[in-house]
Amino acid sequence: MKTLLKLYGLFFKIGIMTFGGGYAMLPILERELAEKRKYVTMEEIMDYFAVGQCTPGIIAVNTATFIGFKRKGVLGGIFATVGVVTPSLIIITLLASALKLVAHNEIVKNAFAGISVAVCALIVQAILKLVKSGIKDALTFGIALASFSASYFLGASPIIVILISAVVGVIAKSILDKAEAKKKNKEEAK
Amino acid sequence: MTFLLVFWEFFKTGLFAIGGGLATIPFLMRMAENHNWFTTEELSNMIAVSESTPGPIGINMATYVGYSVGSESFGVVGGILGGILATTALVLPSLVIIMIIAGFLQKFRQNSLIEKTFFCLRPATIGMLAVSLIAMMSPLFFNPNGCGYFECFNLKAILLFAALLFGILKFKKHPIIYLAIGAVAGIIFKF
Known part of the structure; x- marks a missing residue:
């Protein structure tokens, strides 16, 4: 029980210190878990991150679940996960109720209108970053275009888009890999 | 429910x-x-x-x-x-x-x-x-009400967007800085 509470407290602290997206969490995880406590190695943290990116859910939370589970099994995973989301629950709830009270204030309204513009600019940056790491060839470009069109013109639900993309990914990548293997074989035969 | x-x-x-x-x-x-x-x-x-x-x-x-x-x-x-x-x-x-x-x-x-x-x-x-x-x-x-020649676009917002995007891509500071700039600009220029 003591270890579980410690895990909860540790990830509560990490949750507070995570500002922004999942990547912002990396240096904090490294310091708190790898250097100070030797719970995991830096390589393991990178592994968890890599898997956390391509499994459903929030990357930061996935990493917490991994490390908690590794330390103390199922309960450890649960305590670490609850720990990392508790600060958000408290802070956002307080903030949301406070903002509701002043939502009709002219100054607050103007401030949020300006902030919304900044949010759009930040999302553009996020998209550009994703494009750099995610669009590598004609196939991935085509998928991005197709998902845009399906969502914009047809109003397809995100779930459908994700499912179809996964299936297309498996089929297309298999074909590409086979073609490449064939090419290699031919070259070797020469 | x-x-x-x-x-x-x-x-x-x-x-x-x-x-x-x-x-x-x-x-x-x-x-x-x-x-x-x-x-x-x-x-x-x-x-x-x-x-x-x-x-x-x-x-x-x-x-x-x-x-x-x-x-x-x-x-x-x-x-x-x-x-x-x-x-x-x-x-x-x-x-x-x-x-x-x-x-x-x-x-x-x-x-x-x-x-x-x-x-x-x-x-x-x-x-x-x-x-x-x-x-x-x-x-x-885009202006939801009234659409003349230039009233179609909210120029203030577009200019702020362009400036912020430039800043974000150029300086790569923490997002909170750009959000703060957006808030101040929103108040000053009455968005």
Whole structure:
């Protein structure tokens, strides 16, 4: 029980210190878990991150679940996960109720209108970053275009888009890999 | 009933949003369209608050959306319950999935079928995120009422957007700085 509470407290602290997206969490995880406590190695943290990116859910939370589970099994995973989301629950709830009270204030309204513009600019940056790491060839470009069109013109639900993309990914990548293997074989035969 | 629906919507989001907090935005956009829980403008406020407060963005957004939906009909208590419910639903699928994967992490990483499956998910997220962006930008940049020659566009917003985007790409400072600049500009120039 003591270890579980410690895990909860540790990830509560990490949750507070995570500002922004999942990547912002990396240096904090490294310091708190790898250097100070030797719970995991830096390589393991990178592994968890890599898997956390391509499994459903929030990357930061996935990493917490991994490390908690590794330390103390199922309960450890649960305590670490609850720990990392508790600060958000408290802070956002307080903030949301406070903002509701002043939502009709002219100054607050103007401030949020300006902030919304900044949010759009930040999302553009996020998209550009994703494009750099995610669009590598004609196939991935085509998928991005197709998902845009399906969502914009047809109003397809995100779930459908994700499912179809996964299936297309498996089929297309298999074909590409086979073609490449064939090419290699031919070259070797020469 | 609303609470059950909130739980279900966020459970689906947790199960299908792959690639971190921002990947949940298209799902939240969908909720705005389907349920009348909040407008796209309110959503962009929630994203702003989530980016500038401690905690992972995805979790912050879930708590915020859950709070605002719950408090709409049941006041503060409903809001707190809604926030907890949305957040729990969002992390539940990944909690189970991660614990299953943790047992055979190395095999999972090297499995070619899984690698192939995820090959096309990032581009798909890019496409959907772009659609969400358009939905958020149009009410800011286009005048809903009255359309003469120049009144069609909200020039103030477009100029601010261009300046901020330039700053973001050039200086790469923490997002909170740009959000603060946006807030100050909004107040001074009366957006």
